[in-house]
Amino acid sequence: MDELSPLSPEHVTLVDTNVFISAGNPGTSKHRRFRQVVRRAGVTLLVPSRVEEEIEQGGVKPALERAREEGWAKTVDAPTVSHSKATTAQDIARRAIASKSVDKDEHDVEKADPVFAGLAVEYLLDKKMADTVTVITADRIACEAIEIAISSLGYTGQVSIITLWDLIDEEDDDLTLI
Amino acid sequence: MTPRPVSETPSQDLEAGINQLATVGRLLEHPELARVYVYVCYYGPATRPQIKEALQIPKTTVYDHVETLEALGIVTLEGDRPVEVTAEPVQITTDGIVVTPTILHAVALQEVDEDVSYFVERHGVGKLAAAVRQAGLHYAGQITQRMVADPLDIPTGEAISIVLALRPALAVGQEYDPYFDVIFPEIASDIEFETDFDVAAPLPNSES
Numbered sequence: 359m360d361e362l363s364p365l366s367p368e369h370v371t372l373v374d375t376n377v378f379i380s381a382g383n384p385g386t387s388k389h390r391r392f393r394q395v396v397r398r399a400g401v402t403l404l405v406p407s408r409v410e411e412e413i414e415q416g417g418v419k420p421a422l423e424r425a426r427e428e429g430w431a432k433t434v435d436a437p438t439v440s441h442s443k444a445t446t447a448q449d450i451a452r453r454a455i456a457s458k459s460v461d462k463d464e465h466d467v468e469k470a471d472p473v474f475a476g477l478a479v480e481y482l483l484d485k486k487m488a489d490t491v492t493v494i495t496a497d498r499i500a501c502e503a504i505e506i507a508i509s510s511l512g513y514t515g516q517v518s519i520i521t522l523w524d525l526i527d528e529e530d531d532d533l534t535l536i
Numbered sequence: 537m538t539p540r541p542v543s544e545t546p547s548q549d550l551e552a553g554i555n556q557l558a559t560v561g562r563l564l565e566h567p568e569l570a571r572v573y574v575y576v577c578y579y580g581p582a583t584r585p586q587i588k589e590a591l592q593i594p595k596t597t598v599y600d601h602v603e604t605l606e607a608l609g610i611v612t613l614e615g616d617r618p619v620e621v622t623a624e625p626v627q628i629t630t631d632g633i634v635v636t637p638t639i640l641h642a643v644a645l646q647e648v649d650e651d652v653s654y655f656v657e658r659h660g661v662g663k664l665a666a667a668v669r670q671a672g673l674h675y676a677g678q679i680t681q682r683m684v685a686d687p688l689d690i691p692t693g694e695a696i697s698i699v700l701a702l703r704p705a706l707a708v709g710q711e712y713d714p715y716f717d718v719i720f721p722e723i724a725s726d727i728e729f730e731t732d733f734d735v736a737a738p739l740p741n742s743e744s
Contacts, residue, residue, distance in 0.1 A: 503680075534649065
């Protein structure tokens with residue numbers, strides 16, 4: 359199964375806080391499946407510190423703390439998005455998100471969403487940190503926008519964007535209907 | 537079975553209108569009562585033992601809630617051994633304030649989802665109703681989860697959390713709430729989810 363995993367320890371793997379919020383805290387079956395797939399892949403997820411406070415707001419601090427203790431996630435001071443290709447990626451993603459809604463413009467787009475496009479490119483170009491970057495998100499709209507930015511800059515082979523549902527399947531006990 | 541649209545309130549009939557406002561107010565304030573009501577509204581007719589089994593709440597509580605709902609005039613009891621409970625879908629639309637079973641479902645989720653109960657504890661039930669509308673925009677593909685934060689004036693982490701937690705109310709409402717498009721004019725049919733899940737809750741065997 360491992361060769362089919364979209365995760366690899368060779369990649370820089372950026373994870374958005376919404377993935378932790380969606381997977382929930384230790385003790386749930388969904389969290390167990392998420393933890394297992396990351397640990398089996400031997401990956402350390404990087405949580406940019408600029409979104410770290412969302413972890414506590416979203417009520418999943420125990421999940422991040424446990425992941426840190428076990429070494430499969432860490433908070434990092436991600437580089438500033440400064441390379442021109444990286445800022446371009448971020449701008450494209452921002453415009454792609456704004457274009458989804460008729461009554462929103464680029465100023466209405468929350469900065470932390472397009473920043474993952476910028477960070478992915480920055481990691482790729484800056485400091486030779488990685489040849490390949492993976493971004494994991496639980497937000498379909500952000501995912502599509504980041505994909506547009508990456509493909510329009512020609513980085514499709516080096517940056518992949520996946521959602522939590524590419525890593526784990528949903529099971530019946532993940533949610534109570536009523 | 538699609539529930540029969542019954543009441544649009546407040547109507548010209550002031551008395552009936554005010555009564556219905558009071559009824560909806562009671563449901564908004566009582567998540568467990570709302571949960572029994574929404575379950576019957578969506579999946580009924582159901583017997584009281586079926587409700588008890590499906591919602592995992594004590595028999596006496598179910599009987600009390602059904603009695604309250606019957607007194608409020610929004611469920612009817614029919615038949616004899618077993619007695620079946622049927623609910624009429626409520627709708628309040630006045631001056632832009634909309635309450636339908638989907639909103640009441642979100643209220644009911646406080647009973648089963650601690651993210652929803654935490655949200656209501658912090659921000660109140662009015663903000664929860666506003667969050668339902670914003671979450672709809674996200675699932676309709678128009679805004680990211682974080683963009684829900686600004687119109688609701690809440691932290692982004694809480695926005696992400698409530699958007700994810702409200703998924704059952706939107707998914708089931710899209711299928712079963714006859715007034716779903718009143719909450720989401722124009723986008724009701726655009727709402728979709730990353731993963732498919734079965735919104736049909738099986739009725740437990742009516743023997744208890």
